[in-house]
Amino acid sequence: MPKRREGCRITCSILFKNAPRAYLLYHAKAKNKMLLENAKFITTENPRDSVAPVFRKTFAPKKEIRSASLTVTARGIYEAQINGVRVGKFIFAPGWTSYKNRVQVQTYDVTAMLSGENNTIDILLGKGWHYGNIQRGSFDTICDPCVIASLDVEYTDGTAEAVATDESWQYAKTGILYSDYYNGETYDANHVYGDWKPVVITDGKKEALVPQIGEIVTEIEEVPAKTYFITPKGERVIDFGQEITGYVCFRNIADIGDRIVFDHGEVLDRDGNFYNENYRSARSRIAYISDGDKQKWYHPIFSFQGFRYIRLQEYPTNELYLGDFKAIVVHSELKRTGHFTCSDPMINRLYENVIWGQRGNFLDVPTDCPQRDERLGWTGDAQVFCRTAAYNYDVNRFFHKWLGDLALDQAPDGRVAQIIPALWDPDGAFAWGDAATVCPWEIYRAYGDITILEQQYESMKKWCDYVYHKGDGPDAWGGGGQYGDWLGLDAEEGSYRGATNDLLLGTVFLAYECDLVIKAAKALGRHEDVAAYTERRELVAKAFRDTFIGEDGLLTSDTQTAYVVALHFDLAPDRALFAKHLADKVHANGDRIQTGFIGTAYIMDALTDAGYVDLAYSLLLQKEFPSWLYSVRKGATTIWEHWDGLKPDGSVWSRDMNSFNHYAYGAVASWMYGTMCGIRPDEENPGYRNIKIKPLPDARLDYAKAELETRYGTVKSGWEKTADGFLVTVVIPEGATADITIGAKTEHVGAGTYTYTMA
Numbered sequence: 001m002p003k004r005r006e007g008c009r010i011t012c013s014i015l016f017k018n019a020p021r022a023y024l025l026y027h028a029k030a031k032n033k034m035l036l037e038n039a040k041f042i043t044t045e046n047p048r049d050s051v052a053p054v055f056r057k058t059f060a061p062k063k064e065i066r067s068a069s070l071t072v073t074a075r076g077i078y079e080a081q082i083n084g085v086r087v088g089k090f091i092f093a094p095g096w097t098s099y100k101n102r103v104q105v106q107t108y109d110v111t112a113m114l115s116g117e118n119n120t121i122d123i124l125l126g127k128g129w130h131y132g133n134i135q136r137g138s139f140d141t142i143c144d145p146c147v148i149a150s151l152d153v154e155y156t157d158g159t160a161e162a163v164a165t166d167e168s169w170q171y172a173k174t175g176i177l178y179s180d181y182y183n184g185e186t187y188d189a190n191h192v193y194g195d196w197k198p199v200v201i202t203d204g205k206k207e208a209l210v211p212q213i214g215e216i217v218t219e220i221e222e223v224p225a226k227t228y229f230i231t232p233k234g235e236r237v238i239d240f241g242q243e244i245t246g247y248v249c250f251r252n253i254a255d256i257g258d259r260i261v262f263d264h265g266e267v268l269d270r271d272g273n274f275y276n277e278n279y280r281s282a283r284s285r286i287a288y289i290s291d292g293d294k295q296k297w298y299h300p301i302f303s304f305q306g307f308r309y310i311r312l313q314e315y316p317t318n319e320l321y322l323g324d325f326k327a328i329v330v331h332s333e334l335k336r337t338g339h340f341t342c343s344d345p346m347i348n349r350l351y352e353n354v355i356w357g358q359r360g361n362f363l364d365v366p367t368d369c370p371q372r373d374e375r376l377g378w379t380g381d382a383q384v385f386c387r388t389a390a391y392n393y394d395v396n397r398f399f400h401k402w403l404g405d406l407a408l409d410q411a412p413d414g415r416v417a418q419i420i421p422a423l424w425d426p427d428g429a430f431a432w433g434d435a436a437t438v439c440p441w442e443i444y445r446a447y448g449d450i451t452i453l454e455q456q457y458e459s460m461k462k463w464c465d466y467v468y469h470k471g472d473g474p475d476a477w478g479g480g481g482q483y484g485d486w487l488g489l490d491a492e493e494g495s496y497r498g499a500t501n502d503l504l505l506g507t508v509f510l511a512y513e514c515d516l517v518i519k520a521a522k523a524l525g526r527h528e529d530v531a532a533y534t535e536r537r538e539l540v541a542k543a544f545r546d547t548f549i550g551e552d553g554l555l556t557s558d559t560q561t562a563y564v565v566a567l568h569f570d571l572a573p574d575r576a577l578f579a580k581h582l583a584d585k586v587h588a589n590g591d592r593i594q595t596g597f598i599g600t601a602y603i604m605d606a607l608t609d610a611g612y613v614d615l616a617y618s619l620l621l622q623k624e625f626p627s628w629l630y631s632v633r634k635g636a637t638t639i640w641e642h643w644d645g646l647k648p649d650g651s652v653w654s655r656d657m658n659s660f661n662h663y664a665y666g667a668v669a670s671w672m673y674g675t676m677c678g679i680r681p682d683e684e685n686p687g688y689r690n691i692k693i694k695p696l697p698d699a700r701l702d703y704a705k706a707e708l709e710t711r712y713g714t715v716k717s718g719w720e721k722t723a724d725g726f727l728v729t730v731v732i733p734e735g736a737t738a739d740i741t742i743g744a745k746t747e748h749v750g751a752g753t754y755t756y757t758m759a
């Protein structure tokens, strides 16, 4: 066994196999008036220029310890250690919130980590979301990077002692020479802590401290390196076989002073070469300077990347052992609740890609992508994916936190920022700002937890009011800074925005906002609002008809997305006419999709609800470009941002806006659960207290089945093809009821297993 050296990470913390008993105590300090009342924020002499400093205090207990907790947070991200061992398993603590309004504080039970003699408390401070390149200068005026902590010890005789951050702490440099989420990390393993200096007291704004609200981020799984190869360009590349978000943990095999350096990438180019131009300015480079200790494993401490491949820039040998590399999957600790499978392996792979897309992008906040110079909480993406997310995982707590930040970052006039936590002034784009109304409702629908509506109701109304009062009608509702049907394939050459008219989309979303405020108001018993927003909804629907429907009864904006939203949000005066027109358009396009972020989220439901479920299946089963399965055919292991991220000829769409891990189009998985297998919550009895079961099989598949762990137990629904139709099997858990619809017949049932035959 190598000897522990000060200032070095001895072993990789993979899955925290040896994690000591230092678990997080949720809301441990909630009762207190002010968190960390007796502690002071401490920093270094040049806080903005310090790279990952360590703050230290030693502590010798006076008596026998009964219990001890460490309460800590940072303006930045921290890793706390006691006697050289990491405290807890929360990576990138304290997480990302609307920092100007709130910073989460964590309390860990550290009783088992303390010795009866001298103890060393170290707190390493990284830049993270607070000061790294990701924050784009937006917090420069708030305060300097700093930490605050208190070790609270209770002795067996009932007396207590606190060791809080104050002037008596010291700081020093660590071996982390460079660290940033986007650009990666440089670490010198030869560094030994020394040259301790007294800390500087600073104002980290204590009033913003709140107890932990969200889920923690942690190491979830390790993915072994799969293959190693030399590319046509002569570069050495390792493939992990799966795009993940996290970091590579590797064994040092270099001699003292030699370096191991590698870059991250998602795909290979047409010629099989390493490619990461699509990361744009995010350098994503890890550099390790060896101390010659070849037993040692290392991974970055304050940086993460989205990747499937790494390119070895510097590595001492070509005799590479794959076992020396592991990809560590890092994301919010969420409970998996949904599972789906069917007889088509490509659809199953698509479904797995949706799961990996969520895993790669639910890292404390729902992000657009995990790799390029964004990794931001884009509201539009989260909004369209929220329903799917709530099938796959229990995201109740996760969205409580993020939506709380959305409300805090909302402008007084109701504008919602495009990204949450906000890094620039809120703008208020339709479909993006609609996260304010859509996500709370989806979370309530999935979990039946009324607190999400109580928490968000004012924010929902404010957003709806903002859009409505922008002007007297459609001329204003969709105006201003908009993203439109983002990345729709009917976009003009050189544009990211699909062809669907913005004013039409803005009007549709205003109607949808009214619908959701009405539903929330009903759930909360706010009857006066129900009447007011119902009246508004009618005005908006009339304005929609007057403005966007031509003499032929069809829409003036003739795109797939325009018909999809008109049908889905119940604004089509003649549903049959609109549905036929949409179906014709899809057929004319070779049974292929042309929609962007907005249309894609709803096209499957719009077609199904309008009586064209067979066409929805055709879209799902389509393998030619553009389609979901096209990306699967091209080897995707996550959901792509662009239908043509990799073009049919193998070339790359563009270096800009070309992420291979963007979950938005993964919204299709809600259709797999909700329509193919037919498991939906009853909005009147949310959280699956009463379950709506209505599977819609298709003979092009042999079987499909899904199960979902709800607050009432596990519900299952699936079907298999038989000689003369389908055999449907449904399981309803104890404590829940269900309305099961098979064909034209619906029956209300209690817990049990039910089988039906369908022609």
Ligand code: BGC
Binding pocket: 368, 369, 374, 378, 379, 380, 381, 483, 486, 662
């Ligand atoms: C992001 C998107 C986001 C969009 C706004 C992009 O840069 O990656 O997913 O929604 O900007 O249109």
